[in-house]
Amino acid sequence: MATGSNANVEKKSELRRDVTVWGSYTWGYADVGADIYAALGLVIAASQGLAPMAFALAGVIYIMIGLGYTELSSTYPVAGGGHYFALRGLGDFWGFVAGAALLLDYTIDIALFAVASAGYINFLLPLVFHGLNVGLVVSLGPFHDIKIFWMIETIVLIVSLMFINIRGVRHSSRLNEILGAMDLVLETTVVVLGFVLAWNPQLLASQWTAALHPLNLHQFMYGSSLAIISFVGLESISQAAQETRRPATIIPRTSIALIFTVFIFAVGFSTVGLGILPWQSFASNISDPVAQIAKNIPYLGFIAGPFTAVLGATILLISANTGVMGASRLTLSMSQLHLATGWLDKIHPRFHTPVRTIVIFSMMGMLEALLAFFTPSVMDTLGNMYAFGATLGYMIVFVSLIVLRFKDPYSPRPYKMPVNMKIKSQGSVIDFPLLGILGFIGVSFILFEVILTHAIGRIAGPAWVIICLIYYFLWRKRNKLPLFGSIKHNWEQEQIDVLTGAEEYDLVEEYKNALAQRDKKVKREISKAAPTDKIHDDR
Amino acid sequence: MKFRKLPPPTKFTMTDKYKLVLGVLALVLGVVILWRTITIAVTPPALMIGIAFIGFGVYRLWLGYTRLKQLRTKR
Numbered sequence: 019m020a021t022g023s024n025a026n027v028e029k030k031s032e033l034r035r036d037v038t039v040w041g042s043y044t045w046g047y048a049d050v051g052a053d054i055y056a057a058l059g060l061v062i063a064a065s066q067g068l069a070p071m072a073f074a075l076a077g078v079i080y081i082m083i084g085l086g087y088t089e090l091s092s093t094y095p096v097a098g099g100g101h102y103f104a105l106r107g108l109g110d111f112w113g114f115v116a117g118a119a120l121l122l123d124y125t126i127d128i129a130l131f132a133v134a135s136a137g138y139i140n141f142l143l144p145l146v147f148h149g150l151n152v153g154l155v156v157s158l159g160p161f162h163d164i165k166i167f168w169m170i171e172t173i174v175l176i177v178s179l180m181f182i183n184i185r186g187v188r189h190s191s192r193l194n195e196i197l198g199a200m201d202l203v204l205e206t207t208v209v210v211l212g213f214v215l216a217w218n219p220q221l222l223a224s225q226w227t228a229a230l231h232p233l234n235l236h237q238f239m240y241g242s243s244l245a246i247i248s249f250v251g252l253e254s255i256s257q258a259a260q261e262t263r264r265p266a267t268i269i270p271r272t273s274i275a276l277i278f279t280v281f282i283f284a285v286g287f288s289t290v291g292l293g294i295l296p297w298q299s300f301a302s303n304i305s306d307p308v309a310q311i312a313k314n315i316p317y318l319g320f321i322a323g324p325f326t327a328v329l330g331a332t333i334l335l336i337s338a339n340t341g342v343m344g345a346s347r348l349t350l351s352m353s354q355l356h357l358a359t360g361w362l363d364k365i366h367p368r369f370h371t372p373v374r375t376i377v378i379f380s381m382m383g384m385l386e387a388l389l390a391f392f393t394p395s396v397m398d399t400l401g402n403m404y405a406f407g408a409t410l411g412y413m414i415v416f417v418s419l420i421v422l423r424f425k426d427p428y429s430p431r432p433y434k435m436p437v438n439m440k441i442k443s444q445g446s447v448i449d450f451p452l453l454g455i456l457g458f459i460g461v462s463f464i465l466f467e468v469i470l471t472h473a474i475g476r477i478a479g480p481a482w483v484i485i486c487l488i489y490y491f492l493w494r495k496r497n498k499l500p501l502f503g504s505i506k507h508n509w510e511q512e513q514i515d516v517l518t519g520a521e522e523y524d525l526v527e528e529y530k531n532a533l534a535q536r537d538k539k540v541k542r543e544i545s546k547a548a549p550t551d552k553i554h555d556d557r
Numbered sequence: 558m559k560f561r562k563l564p565p566p567t568k569f570t571m572t573d574k575y576k577l578v579l580g581v582l583a584l585v586l587g588v589v590i591l592w593r594t595i596t597i598a599v600t601p602p603a604l605m606i607g608i609a610f611i612g613f614g615v616y617r618l619w620l621g622y623t624r625l626k627q628l629r630t631k632r
Contacts, residue, residue, distance in 0.1 A: 071602060213590055282609050285609070
């Protein structure tokens with residue numbers, strides 16, 4: 019039986035620890051912060067005047083997801099993210115299912131954000147090249163209104179990202195840092211100026227009232243389930259964990275800062291947007307909603323609109339980039355843990371990047387984008403799929419978080435999800451995460467909404483997972499590995515190696531002490547039980 | 558929420574100043590949103606976002622104050 023060892027990830031793959039505090043934050047922000055550029059139009063079009071509430075509802079659940087991820091990724095700072103937590107908590111099979119769901123998200127991430135980035139570019143192009151028809155459509159057999167210009171732009175963007183990532187993390191991480199900072203400033207400026215110069219509380223109130231009387235619950239559920247896509251991306255921080263310096267110290271800080279920044283921006287943008295424009299304007303401009311808000315800021319709109327479009331296009335491109343990085347690192351981790359073929363494990367000798375996974379999953383993202391262009395709304399189709407993958411993955415992660423509190427109470431947790439109840443289990447006191455339970459219920463509710471309201475997501479999402487499972491069973495069978503069972507891992511040694519590699523020496527000591535105490539306790543119990551056994555034997 | 562301790566600050570950096578300015582801006586913006594909401598038309602999201610900005614501003618200012626205090630104690 020082969021022994022999977024993620025502790026050897028570093029030796030094998032040589033992913034470099036290049037990512038700093040700011041890098042870790044912007045890596046996450048580039049992914050999560052960009053979501054609003056793509057999600058705002060979709061959510062407002064669905065929830066209309068209730069969009070801020072849809073964002074708030076999804077945001078509260080996202081905060082719980084974020085806190086759960088913060089605990090897990092600072093405890094296990096390895097590149098696998100959600101699938102690694104599931105594998106440790108629930109075994110190989112669930113590790114693979116979580117990996118498949120998150121992989122769907124990463125490839126959709128590449129597709130959705132490249133499409134959205136091209137959407138913002140299309141806001142700009144007519145301003146630069148007068149008379150350019152960016153809305154050029156063609157018909158192909160039974161498919162009509164295929165936006166061919168937009169489609170070609172998307173392909174060019176994905177191919178460019180593929181090459182940047184093959185070149186290595188140092189380049190793309192630095193790109194994230196610069197553009198992430200610029201975007202933070204811009205988003206803040208648009209929200210602040212929007213509220214100060216253009217926001218009309220009366221308009222917001224009238225749209226709010228109109229949406230409530232009568233309330234269209236189906237539309238609101240659709241909107242709130244789409245709103246979850248504006249918060250997807252925390253996974254990126256845990257993906258980057260293996261390349262972050264002092265991850266146990268840095269990750270809790272960057273994650274918590276990120277969670278609250280993104281939450282405020284999501285609710286802020288929808289509130290300011292509906293106080294500036296009627297929801298119908300967003301519905302007809304789904305591809306560039308933030309630029310529409312900026313364009314309508316008095317005095318500055320003529321410059322703020324195009325500037326927002328430039329930055330929106332770039333930040334969305336970074337988000338697509340984190341999709342490429344995330345997919346490649348996830349599959350690399352899965353192959354090293356014997357959940358997928360080792361062929362994916364190949365590292366480029368010169369650039370030290372997992373070149374095969376980068377190429378394969380970028381191509382997959384491209385294919386998804388191409389197929390989505392054949393549906394009535396490319397953004398809506400990709401958003402549907404994104405929501406399914408994210409909620410399924412997060413559900414499994416929540417279960418893993420709860421199980422790991424029992425299975426692995428010895429690993430030092432630099433950050434622990436708040437609101438716990440102390441319970442006794444097998445002689446030791448465990449902090450049972452009540453907020454984890456609440457988060458699990460919340461994510462399950464969103465998944466229920468996705469299945470109930472998303473016509474494409476409820477078919478294409480499970481289809482993806484089933485196809486991945488067929489591959490998993492075939493591959494495991496061919497390699498004579500257990501199909502539902504797990505490969506034996508030396509998790510304790512692995513945890514020591516991971517923390518040592520992360521230069522978290524104090525945590526290594528803490529972990530070793532906890533293990534030593536456990537061993538001492540076990541020995542004591544054995545010695546206590548031994549005389550009794552002897553008596554029994556004598557009898 | 559407990560974080561692992563970072564080494565104490567050695568100087569008041571540009572980042573600290575930026576955070577303080579951002580804190581003041583958020584506080585002012587929150588007050589403006591709340592004031593306009595209450596005087597013109599009250600909606601739950603506007604109230605929520607106003608309070609959120611005030612909370613964020615206060616938190617940032619408190620962080621800046623703590624850092625300055627740490628520096629003074631060190632000196």
